[in-house]
Amino acid sequence: MLEVDVTTSLGALTISAAIRADSGITAIFGPSGAGKTTLVNMLAGLHRPEQGRIMVGGKVLFDSQQQIDLPPEQRRLGYVFQESRLFPHMTVADNLSYGRRLVPKGVAGADYDAVVGLLALTPLLDRRPKTLSGGERQRVAIGRALLAAPRLLLMDEPLANLDVPRRAEILPFIESLRREFGLSIIYVSHNMDEIVRLADQLVVMAEGAVVAQGPMAEITARLDLRPLTGRWDAGAVLSTKVAAQDERDQLTRLSFQGGDLWLPRLDLAIGAPLQIRVRARDVSLALTAPEDISVLNVFAGEVMEVGEDDGPQVDVLVDIGSRLWARITKRSQRELAILPGRKVHVLIKAMAVDRSGLG
Amino acid sequence: MLSPLEIEALSLSLKVSLWAVAWSLVPGVAIAWLLARREFPGKALLDGIVHLPLVLPPVALGYLLLVLFGRHGPVGAWLHDWFGLNLVFSWRGAAVAAAVMAFPLLVRAVRLSMEAVDQRLETAARTLGAKPARVFFTITLPLTSPGILTGVLLAFIRCLGEFGATITFAANVPGETRTLPLALYTALQVPDGEASATRLAVISVVLAIAALVASQYLARQVARRIGLA
Numbered sequence: 001m002l003e004v005d006v007t008t009s010l011g012a013l014t015i016s017a018a019i020r021a022d023s024g025i026t027a028i029f030g031p032s033g034a035g036k037t038t039l040v041n042m043l044a045g046l047h048r049p050e051q052g053r054i055m056v057g058g059k060v061l062f063d064s065q066q067q068i069d070l071p072p073e074q075r076r077l078g079y080v081f082q083e084s085r086l087f088p089h090m091t092v093a094d095n096l097s098y099g100r101r102l103v104p105k106g107v108a109g110a111d112y113d114a115v116v117g118l119l120a121l122t123p124l125l126d127r128r129p130k131t132l133s134g135g136e137r138q139r140v141a142i143g144r145a146l147l148a149a150p151r152l153l154l155m156d157e158p159l160a161n162l163d164v165p166r167r168a169e170i171l172p173f174i175e176s177l178r179r180e181f182g183l184s185i186i187y188v189s190h191n192m193d194e195i196v197r198l199a200d201q202l203v204v205m206a207e208g209a210v211v212a213q214g215p216m217a218e219i220t221a222r223l224d225l226r227p228l229t230g231r232w233d234a235g236a237v238l239s240t241k242v243a244a245q246d247e248r249d250q251l252t253r254l255s256f257q258g259g260d261l262w263l264p265r266l267d268l269a270i271g272a273p274l275q276i277r278v279r280a281r282d283v284s285l286a287l288t289a290p291e292d293i294s295v296l297n298v299f300a301g302e303v304m305e306v307g308e309d310d311g312p313q314v315d316v317l318v319d320i321g322s323r324l325w326a327r328i329t330k331r332s333q334r335e336l337a338i339l340p341g342r343k344v345h346v347l348i349k350a351m352a353v354d355r356s357g358l359g
Numbered sequence: 360m361l362s363p364l365e366i367e368a369l370s371l372s373l374k375v376s377l378w379a380v381a382w383s384l385v386p387g388v389a390i391a392w393l394l395a396r397r398e399f400p401g402k403a404l405l406d407g408i409v410h411l412p413l414v415l416p417p418v419a420l421g422y423l424l425l426v427l428f429g430r431h432g433p434v435g436a437w438l439h440d441w442f443g444l445n446l447v448f449s450w451r452g453a454a455v456a457a458a459v460m461a462f463p464l465l466v467r468a469v470r471l472s473m474e475a476v477d478q479r480l481e482t483a484a485r486t487l488g489a490k491p492a493r494v495f496f497t498i499t500l501p502l503t504s505p506g507i508l509t510g511v512l513l514a515f516i517r518c519l520g521e522f523g524a525t526i527t528f529a530a531n532v533p534g535e536t537r538t539l540p541l542a543l544y545t546a547l548q549v550p551d552g553e554a555s556a557t558r559l560a561v562i563s564v565v566l567a568i569a570a571l572v573a574s575q576y577l578a579r580q581v582a583r584r585i586g587l588a
Contacts, residue, residue: 044486072485085483089501089585098497099487128586148487 001184002026002152006042006052006062015039015208023184027195027216030205030228036188039205040154043186044079045072057151073102078150082157084141086129092140093125099148109149110181118180119143119173135166139173146181153177153185159194167194174198196220196237196277204228216275221323226307226315234315235279236325242272251296251350258321262296262350276353280315280327286345287336297348299324303340306333318346361562362555367534368542369562375450375538376518379458380511383465387514388507391469392495412524413463421527424456428528452529453536457521461514468513472506473499505582512574516567539563 002021007014015035019026028036041047043054045061048069054062056077061070078099086095096116103109116122119139129137138158145153155174159167175198177183189195195202196216203213206228212219219225220237240254240261250265254274261276268274290298301320309315314333316326324346328338338344361369393399394406412420428435428446438444446452476499484494500507522540529536531545543559546552 046482072482073488073490076488077486079483079486081479081483085479087480087498098484102488130586144487
C-alpha cells in the first residue's frame with residue numbers, strides 16, 4: 001500500500017524514515033519532536049524531502065532520482081489535520097463538497113450520502129464551522145477529506161485538541177472508515193490508547209528515525225522498545241474476538257491465541273474483533289495453578305524475557321500463546337526465581353482491563 | 360438646494376473617485392498578494408514605490424505625473440499617438456492623479472487582511488485537490504474581502520479629497536477637473552467667495568462622513584457574511 005524511504009533535515013534534526021505499510025490502519029507513534037508530522041507532510045507534498053521515494057498504491061508520488069515531485073493537489077492523499085482547518089466562509093455542506101468537485105473524472109469517490117450518514121453530518125450541513133463543537137469540526141474535516149476520493153487518508157493527531165468524551169465520540173467514526181470504505185489510514189498520535197484501539201500496524205519513531213515497525217502485538221511486546229512505548233503505562237496488546245456473552249453474570253468472553261478472557265460485559269456482537277491492552281501492572285504471576293481465588297483469568301505460560309529496571313519492580317514477558325507483560329517486584333522475581341524458560345501461571349483480573357482501550 | 364456649479368463639482372468628484380478606485384482595484388490586489396505571499400528580489404523596492412505617494416508632497420507627485428504622462432512625456436506621447444488619449448486637462452488625468460495618491464492605502468489594507476488569512480487553510484485546500492489559482496479565488500480572496508472593502512472605501516475617501524497632485528497634473532478646468540476641493544480652492548481665490556467656500560466645505564464634510572459610516576457598516580456585514588465575525 002505505502003512504501004516510503006525519505007530523508008530531510010529540519011533545523012538540527014535529520015528525519016530519515018523507511019516505512020512499508022499494508023492496507024489497514026498504520027499508526028505512527030513517538031514523542032513530540034520525533035518528526036511524525038514532518039513525515040506525514042512529506043507524504044502529502046507539503047514538505048519536500050531532500051531525497052528518497054514515496055509510493056502509494058503503486059503510484060510514485062515522489063522520487064528524487066527520477067525528479068518526480070507531484071504537487072499536493074495531484075497526490076490525492078486526504079489529510080485530516082489536528083486543527084480541523086475548515087473553511088470559515090463556507091457552510092459545512094460547501095466544505096464537504098470542496099474536494100469532491102475536484103475529483104478527477106474516472107476516479108470513483110465515496111458516496112456523498114454514505115459519508116454524510118456515516119459521520120452523522122446531516123443536521124450540520126447548513127451551519128458555519130464557527131458554530132460547531134471541536135468534535136463536530138473534526139467529523140466534518142474527516143468527511144471533507146474522504147469525499148476528495150483519497151488514495152490514502154493521513155490523520156495527524158486528529159483527536160489531540162479534543163477532551164476525553166469528545167475523543168470517545170470520534171473514535172468509532174474513524175474505526176468505521178476502514179470498515180465502510182476500505183480506506184487505508186496513516187494515523188499519527190502519541191496517545192497509545194487511541195493507537196491500540198485503531199491500529200493494525202505500528203511504526204515507532206524517535207528523534208527523526210524509525211525505531212521499529214510491524215504488527216501491533218509484536219511491537220508492543222518488544223522489551224527493547226520499552227523506553228519509548230513504556231511512556232504510556234506499559235502493557236501488551238491482545239487481538240481478540242468476542243466469543244460469548246454471559247447475561248446472568250454480566251460478563252463477556254473474548255477468545256484470543258492462547259485462551260479465553262472474561263471481562264465485564266461489553267456491548268458487542270459475537271464474532272466482533274477487538275484489540276485490548278492488558279497493562280503490565282494488572283498481571284500477576286504464580287508458580288503453581290492457583291485454586292480458590294477470585295481472579296477469573298488464569299493462563300499457563302512460559303517466561304520469555306525479564307526486563308532490567310532501576311526501580312523496585314521488573315517487567316516480565318510471558319508467552320501464553322500470545323505475549324503478555326507482567327510487572328512484579330524484584331523481590332518476588334528473586335524469591336520465585338522467575339527466569340526465562342520458567343513455567344508460570346498468569347493471572348489477569350477481569351475488572352482491571354482498561355475500558356478506555358476497549359471498543 | 361445645491362447650485363448647478365456645486366452639483367457639477369460634486370458629481371465630478373464622485374466620477375473621478377469611482378474611476379480611480381476601479382482602475383486601482385485589480386493591480387492593487389495583485390500587488391498586495393505579491394507583498395503578502397511572495398518572496399522575490401526587489402520586493403523592498405516595490406514596497407517602497409507603492410508607499411511613495413504617502414510620503415511625497417502631492418504637488419511633487421503631480422509634477423512627476425506631468426513629466427511622465429504629459430503630452431511630451433514618454434508615456435503621455437505614447438498614449439496620445441496610439442489611443443488619442445490626453446490625460447492633462449481631462450477628468451481622466453484627475454482620476455489618474457487620485458488613483459496614484461490613494462493606491463498605497465488600498466494596497467496596505469488588502470495586504471494586512473491577506474496576511475491575516477491562515478495559510479494553513481490554503482494548504483488544506485491544496486491537499487483537497489485545488490491548484491494554486493483555485494486556492495486563491497476560493498479561499499484567499501473571499502477571506503480577504505473585508506480588507507478589500509476597507510481598502511476600496513479608504514481609497515475612495517482619499518480620492519474625494521485629492522487636491523495637490525490633481526491641480527498640478529490635470530489642472531483646474533471647470534466641469535473637467537474641478538472637483539470639490541479644487542472648487543473650494545477656487546472659491547477662496549475670488550472676493551466674497553467665503554459663502555460658497557463654506558457651502559462646499561460642508562458638502563465635503565457630509566460626503567466624507569457618509570463614506571466612512573458606509574465603509575464601517577459594509578465591512579461588518581461582509582465579515583459576518585463570510586463567517587469571520
